[in-house]
Each structure stands twice: as structure tokens, then as C-alpha cells.
Amino acid sequence: MVKSWATSPETLGVDLHVDLGGAGLRSGLMDALREAVRSGRLTPGTRLPSSRSLAADLGIARNTVADAYAELVAEGWLTARQGSGTRVAQRAVARQDRGHTHRLPARRKPTYSLMAGSPDLASFPRAEWLKAxxxxxxxxxxxxxxxxxPRGRVELRTVLADYLARSRGVYASPDRIVVCSGFVHGLxxxxxxxxxxxxxEVAVETYGLDFHWQLLTDAGLRTPALDLDELGxxxxxxxxxxxxxxxxxxxxxxxxxxxxxLPDRRAAAVDWAxxxxxxxxxxxxxxxxxxxxxxVGALQGLDPEHVVYFGTASKSLAPGLRLGWMVLPESLVAEVAQAKGHGDACGxxxxxxxxxxxxxxxxxxxxxxMRLRYRRxxxxxxxxxxxxVPHIGxxxxxxxxxxxxxxxxxLDERTVVQAANWRGLAIQGLGAFRHPDATSAQWGGLVVGYGTPSDSAWAGTLEVLLDxxxxVAG
Incomplete structure (x- = not known):
């Protein structure tokens, strides 16, 4: 019986799933490879197993695979070069969307971005991270x-306890920390x-991120808005x-x-708790x-038994690391660890x-x-x-x-956001962060995330914003 998976440990080729059909092995193999390329399952540039490796994995003669490869090269489906092996040709073959008769137009990616919430990803310390x-x-x-x-590696919880106590004034011990895959996971x-x-009910600030509120709503909690004024x-x-x-x-x-x-409001929050x-x-x-x-030190230091402290590596390093931490009141550690279990993405x-x-x-x-770079x-x-534009505060x-x-x-903030989008600049107005149930007077303005661009893109991004x-406001 002919196998459909290329998985033999006796050869050094890459794995390749092939469903053979048709009247003959060679024609069946060719049809299977054509369909894999046509559908987009094998993308341009993908390296295929050697003829010897694929033949051994499928249990067929090596000449059968070699002949199939050669004919597909002649037809333009594959390319073959000495030292580079056999690869899928660079042809414009679109991936088929099964069950759809048309494709949506691709969304244009902004040329510049001042979206808040992201650091300069180009500055990730790759060499130092690799050493670590x-x-x-x-x-x-x-x-x-x-x-x-489920609380996370004790090595990380131990160094986090020392770091947070030293840098953020957090009262922490390794036993109180639960590692999570970011703030969203922790929340x-x-x-x-x-x-x-x-x-x-969990009260939330009048301005914030709607998907944070939605997480709480999904958990069955109501999220009434807590007003802000000019003092916070x-x-x-x-x-x-x-x-x-x-x-x-x-x-x-x-x-x-x-x-x-402010200090008096920090005290008021702790007194309420x-x-x-x-x-x-x-x-x-x-x-x-x-x-x-x-x-400004962490609020948690004022009352560790009534504050859950969330921190992440998302702004200091990169959100793609998916690493965050929670410093918990002692009474909550077991419950949070049980809720987390073993099914998270914290490698x-x-x-x-x-x-x-x-x-x-x-x-x-x-x-x-990075603090010096962002300040600059x-x-x-x-x-x-x-x-x-001196009239803009x-x-x-x-x-x-x-x-x-x-x-x-x-001047409506939506007008400015739209004008920026026409120039290829992604930016947000304050209205995008306002709680739908807020009762205080609405604040207007733009949120400018100056940490987002790379160093090479910063000057051009700033120029577009000023233009x-x-x-619109000059």
C-alpha cells in the first residue's frame, strides 16, 4: 500500500503530505503536487523532499519521483537548481477560499503609524535576548x-519579585506571583x-480599552464607568x-x-477596597x-491584600513575547492558579x-x-x-x-483622523477609548503613540503628522 505521508526517519528529507490517486503512481504524484501548488498549500519557494527521500517515504521507486519532478519542472510548476534542490516555482497561484465565490479586497496597510500601545519593535534587543x-x-x-x-517557573517568579520590589515598590514574593501570557490573559x-x-460589577475608568471591558463582560460582569476630571x-x-x-x-x-x-485619590481607592x-x-x-x-510607585504597595498588580513585557520589550505577571493577594493565589491550570501559552x-x-x-x-530614546x-x-502648530496643546x-x-x-477629532488616514498615517482619537456609558463631559483630542515607529521611520512619521x-488645524 502506498503511504501518503513523507515521514521516514531513515532519510534526511522534509515531511510532505501527498495523497496519491489516478491510474498510475507517476501521474498520481504529479496530480497531487499540481493540486497542492494550485490550492496554495505549497507556496512559492517551498522546498520539496529529494527524490530519494520522497520515494523512500512513499514506498515507490526513486525513478518514479524523479520523472514526476522533471515533468513538473518542464511544465513550470517546480524549479530545480544544483545545490538548492527542488522548489515550488515563483508563480502567481492564489490560495483558494473553499466555500466562497469571491474575495474581499485587501485592506491597505498604513505607511506610518502613531497608534498607542506598542513599543518600537525594531529596537527589540535580539542579541542580548539570544544570549539569555x-x-x-x-x-x-x-x-x-x-x-x-501553573503559577509559572519559579526562576522567573523569583527574579520578578526582586525586580518589582526594587523598581515599582511592589510588595511581592515568588509565591504570590502567577505568570500569564499578557495582561489580557491575566484579566x-x-x-x-x-x-x-x-x-x-467591576468599575472601569471612563477612558480605556474596550476589549478590556469586553473581557469582563464576557465573564458575566457589568462594567460601570468611573468618571474622570481634569485631575484624573x-x-x-x-x-x-x-x-x-x-x-x-x-x-x-x-x-x-x-x-x-493623585495621592488623595490613591488613598480613597484603597480605603474603599x-x-x-x-x-x-x-x-x-x-x-x-x-x-x-x-x-510613581505601584498602588499595590499601599495594600497588597486588596490590590492585584498586573505587569507585562509588552511595552518594555515586545508584546509578541506573550509574557505577563500578576502579583496577587495571598487569598487569591490558589484560585487564580486553578483557573489558569496548565492550558496557557506561557512557554x-x-x-x-x-x-x-x-x-x-x-x-x-x-x-x-529605551527610556532615553523615547524621551528624545x-x-x-x-x-x-x-x-x-502652537495652538494645539x-x-x-x-x-x-x-x-x-x-x-x-x-475641530472634530474624526476629521483629523480621516485626514491622517488619507495620508497613510494610522492614528486614533480620544473618542475611540471612551466608555459607552460615561456620563462626564466628553474630552476630544488625538492619542499619539510616539513609541511605535522605528528609529528610521520616526522623522518621516512626525513630518506627516505635522503636515x-x-x-486641518493651521
């Missing part, structure tokens, strides 16, 4: 390749735990919101408005990046690499280097705005990777 990964892999114990503790876990504890989040109003069992906040640098939570037996969910999304002020080797990256000092060096960009942005300057631009009266603002 090699050391971590060399030193990894055998049990690291098993399922392990989803907390939503399930809160619902199981019979919490019905009105934490003192928590006591008036009956039924609220927790609150989601960004105390160090409100997202996206950019204001820190103690009196009501509630929880504060603290999203410290960019706490490492501060410029013109002393760092042990990535955790060990981050642990080594922090332990070696590479993380601190990278953060300091922020200063260039503020100077350019003052020179070319800038707030949220002291920390983070974005600022908020206030627009002149009568757009000069045209």
Missing part, C-alpha cells in the same frame, strides 16, 4: 520541559475568579457605586489621558517609562529566558536605553508642535509612550 536564551537553555533543569507549576483569569466569587480618575466616587466589587485602574499613568492618580472588601485591579502597563518626574523556555535577561541586568540596561522622541514632538508628557493632543474648538495638523 542560550544560557537559560543550557542551565534549564530537565523538569522544565514538563507541565510544571480574563481574574474575571472568571471574580465571577466565581459572586462579584457582579475620581476614585473617591467608588463608595457611591453600589454593587461594585472591584475596580480596574491605571494609577501610574491613566490610559490614555496620561494623568497619574478595605471598607467594602473589594479589589483594585492595577494595570501598570508602562510603569518603567517616566521622564520629568520621580517615578517554560521563554520564562527562563526572561528570568535570565532580568537577572543578568540586561533588562535594566534595555529599559534605560517626545521632546522632538513637543518642539515641532510648538513651532508649527499637549498633555500626558511626563511618562509613557504616548501623549494627547488637544484640538482647537470646532496633517497644519492642513
Amino acid at each position: 536564551a542560550r544560557r537559560a537553555l543550557t542551565d534549564a533543569p530537565h523538569e522544565a520541559f514538563g507541565f510544571g507549576d 480574563a483569569l481574574m474575571g472568571r475568579v471574580l465571577r466565581a466569587r459572586r462579584v457582579r 480618575t475620581r476614585a473617591q466616587e467608588l463608595g457611591t457605586q453600589r454593587g461594585v466589587g472591584a475596580v480596574l485602574m491605571t494609577p501610574a499613568h491613566q490610559f490614555p489621558i496620561g494623568l497619574p492618580l 478595605r471598607a467594602a472588601g473589594g479589589l483594585i485591579l492595577e494595570d501598570d502597563y508602562d510603569g518603567e517609562f517616566r521622564y520629568d518626574r520621580q517615578p 517554560a523556555l521563554d520564562q527562563l529566558t526572561l528570568a535570565e535577561f532580568i537577572r543578568s541586568g540586561a533588562y535594566d540596561r534595555h529599559v534605560r536605553r 522622541r517626545r521632546d522632538e514632538l513637543v518642539t515641532a508642535l510648538a513651532e508649527q 499637549v498633555t500626558g508628557l511626563a511618562a509613557g509612550l504616548h501623549v494627547v493632543l488637544s484640538l482647537p474648538p470646532g 496633517v495638523l497644519s492642513a
Whole structure:
């Protein structure tokens, strides 16, 4: 019987799934390869197994495979070069969408981006990360390749406890930390735990990210809005919101408005949590990046038993690492660990690499280097705005990777966003972050994520922004 999978361990070829059909082996193989290329399953440039390897895997004669390859090369389906092997030819073959009779037009990708929420991905410290990964892999114990503790690798939890205590004023011990695959994962876990504890409402700030609110809604929780004013989040109003069992906040640098939570309001939030037996969910999304002020410590340090602290490597390194952490009240650790279980995407080797990256000092060096780079960009942005469009205000300057631009009266933010999109610039207005149930007066403006572009793209991106603002608000 002819096999359909190329998997023989006795040869050094790559695996290739082939369904042979037809009257003969050669014609069946050719038909199968043509269909794989035509459908897009084998994309241009894909290297195929050698004729010897494929023949051994399929249990057919090598000459049969060689003849099929040669004919498909002659037809233009494949290419063959000495030293490069046999590959799928560079032909314009579109992948077929089964069950659809037409294709949607491709969405145009912006040329420039000032979207908030992302660091400069081109500045990821590849060489230092690779060194840390090699050391971590060399030193990894055998049990690291098993399922392990659902709280995460103890090596990472240990260095995180020291780092967070030192840099963010967090009261942490390794036993209180649960590693997750980012803030969204951690918030989803907390939503399930809160619902199981019979919490019905989690207050959220008037401005924030709608998909964070949706995560809580998906867990069966209501998300009433907590108003902001010119001084920041009105934490003192928590006591008036009956039924609220927790609150989601960004105390160090409100997202996206950019204001820190004032000391009296920090105290009001903690007082409410103690009196009501509630929880504060603290999203410290960019706490490492501060410029013109002393760092605002984590709210968690005021009451570790009533604050759940969330941190991630998304802004300091890259969101693609999918690494975050939660520092929990002691009473919550077991529940969160049970909710997490073993079915998450926190790879042990990535955790060990981050642990080594922090332990070696590479993380601190990278953060300091990026802090200087982002501050330089922020200063260039503020100077350019003052020179070319001085009637546009800038707030949220002291920390983070974005600022908020206030627009002149009568100029709708949607007009500016649309004009920017026509120029190939992706940018967002404040309205995109406003809670649908907010009752306070709506703030208008643009959220400018100056941390997003690469160094090579920064000058051009800034120029386009200034051109757009000069045209619509000049």
C-alpha cells in the first residue's frame, strides 16, 4: 500500500503530505503536487523532499519521483537548481477560499503609524535576548520541559519579585506571583475568579480599552464607568457605586489621558477596597517609562491584600513575547492558579529566558536605553508642535509612550483622523477609548503613540503628522 505521508526517519528529507490517486503512481504524484501548488498549500519557494527521500517515504521507486519532478519542472510548476534542490516555482497561484465565490479586497496597510500601545519593535534587543536564551537553555533543569507549576517557573517568579520590589515598590514574593501570557490573559483569569466569587460589577475608568471591558463582560460582569476630571480618575466616587466589587485602574499613568492618580485619590481607592472588601485591579502597563518626574510607585504597595498588580513585557520589550505577571493577594493565589491550570501559552523556555535577561541586568540596561530614546522622541514632538502648530496643546508628557493632543474648538477629532488616514498615517482619537456609558463631559483630542515607529521611520512619521495638523488645524 502506498503511504501518503513523507515521514521516514531513515532519510534526511522534509515531511510532505501527498495523497496519491489516478491510474498510475507517476501521474498520481504529479496530480497531487499540481493540486497542492494550485490550492496554495505549497507556496512559492517551498522546498520539496529529494527524490530519494520522497520515494523512500512513499514506498515507490526513486525513478518514479524523479520523472514526476522533471515533468513538473518542464511544465513550470517546480524549479530545480544544483545545490538548492527542488522548489515550488515563483508563480502567481492564489490560495483558494473553499466555500466562497469571491474575495474581499485587501485592506491597505498604513505607511506610518502613531497608534498607542506598542513599543518600537525594531529596537527589540535580539542579541542580548539570544544570549539569555542560550544560557537559560543550557542551565534549564530537565523538569522544565514538563507541565510544571501553573503559577509559572519559579526562576522567573523569583527574579520578578526582586525586580518589582526594587523598581515599582511592589510588595511581592515568588509565591504570590502567577505568570500569564499578557495582561489580557491575566484579566480574563481574574474575571472568571471574580465571577466565581459572586462579584457582579467591576468599575472601569471612563477612558480605556474596550476589549478590556469586553473581557469582563464576557465573564458575566457589568462594567460601570468611573468618571474622570481634569485631575484624573475620581476614585473617591467608588463608595457611591453600589454593587461594585472591584475596580480596574491605571494609577501610574491613566490610559490614555496620561494623568497619574493623585495621592488623595490613591488613598480613597484603597480605603474603599478595605471598607467594602473589594479589589483594585492595577494595570501598570508602562510603569518603567517616566521622564520629568520621580517615578510613581505601584498602588499595590499601599495594600497588597486588596490590590492585584498586573505587569507585562509588552511595552518594555515586545508584546509578541506573550509574557505577563500578576502579583496577587495571598487569598487569591490558589484560585487564580486553578483557573489558569496548565492550558496557557506561557512557554517554560521563554520564562527562563526572561528570568535570565532580568537577572543578568540586561533588562535594566534595555529599559534605560529605551527610556532615553523615547524621551528624545517626545521632546522632538513637543518642539515641532510648538513651532508649527502652537495652538494645539499637549498633555500626558511626563511618562509613557504616548501623549494627547488637544484640538482647537470646532475641530472634530474624526476629521483629523480621516485626514491622517488619507495620508497613510494610522492614528486614533480620544473618542475611540471612551466608555459607552460615561456620563462626564466628553474630552476630544488625538492619542499619539510616539513609541511605535522605528528609529528610521520616526522623522518621516512626525513630518506627516505635522503636515496633517497644519492642513486641518493651521
